[in-house]
Amino acid sequence: MGEIFVTRSSMPPLEEYIDEIRELWESHWLTNMGAKHKELEKQLRQYLEVEGVSLFSNGHMALEMVIQAMGLSGEVITTPFTFASTTHAIVRNGLTPVFCDINPENFTMDVSKMEALITEKTSAIVPVHVYGQVCQVEEIEEIAKHHDLKVIYDAAHAFGVTYKNRGIGSFGDASMFSFHATKVYNSIEGGYVCFQDQELGLDLYRLKNFGIRNEEVVDSVGANAKMNEFQAAMGICNLRHVEEEIEKRKRIVSCYRECLKDTRGIRFMKEQENVKSNYAYFPILIEGSEFGISRDCVYDLLKEKGIYTRKYFYPLTNSFACYKDQYDVKETPVALDVSKKVLTLPLYADLALEDVYRICDNIKALGGK
Numbered sequence: 001m002g003e004i005f006v007t008r009s010s011m012p013p014l015e016e017y018i019d020e021i022r023e024l025w026e027s028h029w030l031t032n033m034g035a036k037h038k039e040l041e042k043q044l045r046q047y048l049e050v051e052g053v054s055l056f057s058n059g060h061m062a063l064e065m066v067i068q069a070m071g072l073s074g075e076v077i078t079t080p081f082t083f084a085s086t087t088h089a090i091v092r093n094g095l096t097p098v099f100c101d102i103n104p105e106n107f108t109m110d111v112s113k114m115e116a117l118i119t120e121k122t123s124a125i126v127p128v129h130v131y132g133q134v135c136q137v138e139e140i141e142e143i144a145k146h147h148d149l150k151v152i153y154d155a156a157h158a159f160g161v162t163y164k165n166r167g168i169g170s171f172g173d174a175s176m177f178s179f180h181a182t183k184v185y186n187s188i189e190g191g192y193v194c195f196q197d198q199e200l201g202l203d204l205y206r207l208k209n210f211g212i213r214n215e216e217v218v219d220s221v222g223a224n225a226k227m228n229e230f231q232a233a234m235g236i237c238n239l240r241h242v243e244e245e246i247e248k249r250k251r252i253v254s255c256y257r258e259c260l261k262d263t264r265g266i267r268f269m270k271e272q273e274n275v276k277s278n279y280a281y282f283p284i285l286i287e288g289s290e291f292g293i294s295r296d297c298v299y300d301l302l303k304e305k306g307i308y309t310r311k312y313f314y315p316l317t318n319s320f321a322c323y324k325d326q327y328d329v330k331e332t333p334v335a336l337d338v339s340k341k342v343l344t345l346p347l348y349a350d351l352a353l354e355d356v357y358r359i360c361d362n363i364k365a366l367g368g369k
Helices: 014-021 035-048 059-069 084-091 137-147 198-208 229-260 295-304 333-339 353-366
Strands: 052-056 075-078 096-099 122-126 150-154 174-178 191-195 212-214 266-268 283-286 342-344
Touching: 014 229, 035 052, 035 229, 052 059, 052 198, 059 084, 059 150, 059 174, 059 191, 059 198, 075 084, 084 096, 122 137, 137 150, 191 198, 198 212, 229 266, 229 353, 295 342, 295 353
Parallel strands: 075 096, 075 122, 122 150, 150 174
Antiparallel strands: 052 191, 174 191, 266 283, 283 342
């Protein structure tokens, strides 16, 4: 049997992409916000139901620069149960992350623990729609307004998700989406910021384009984080197919749920009410005492059988070696517990259902029946 990898990039038909990039050989305009870049921004604005938008070369630079553009200082409340990018983007802006624990139901930030972390130094909240699960956006908005804080959502996992028929990128002061090759929707590499304040849009433009305001004025210190035309062309092509891709993922997730629902020691998240999901990931929690073996053993044994899963997210960002002795992971006990039990199973649009059955059969054979 062939190997099953944890993810696989979605790609359009080769001929479709060739047709999309053909005109680049005529224009020779390959970067610097050309026609493809402008067209993709237009299409994404409509698809995500947002107003202010800005494309970036990747999701991390999008997040780092929107934090910089906000002009924040002091402390930022965030989650340790996330990819390295979230925490690094805060730290690289000279800010101090203050870690809020997660709720055990969907692994997003526990808003009941948030206000206790707010001090006179707090300037913003950076929650994460982890696995595409929607944060408690109304409660976060209420807390932020009460304390006059900015809210920047890391929506790297949440492309296409809606909450109460509203695009997820329309919440908060800004949201960042990642278009990395492994995401539900990709532009090979890429990032996207949705925002409410049009002045913020001008700041983002300058930050990603060397601080340039116009041909003769450079009035800020910027970097280079522009999406090129080949990335934008891939994004245009993939956007045509993304709804179909999400439907395929939905069938796979339904299959996982059905196959594993009665397996002792295996727990997975419930579907959220009022949320249109993108089925970005399928994480399970392995309760070793009930299942019979630990998460790490399951990971290793599946790997021996050519099934590649992922300990996502482990370790917590507040335990990274680069932050040694700065944080105490015991202050986020739920996140710590989940990180030791979570395993994300293979999930991508073209994953065959027979492979899902194979994965589930192998898991059940290892422990709980």
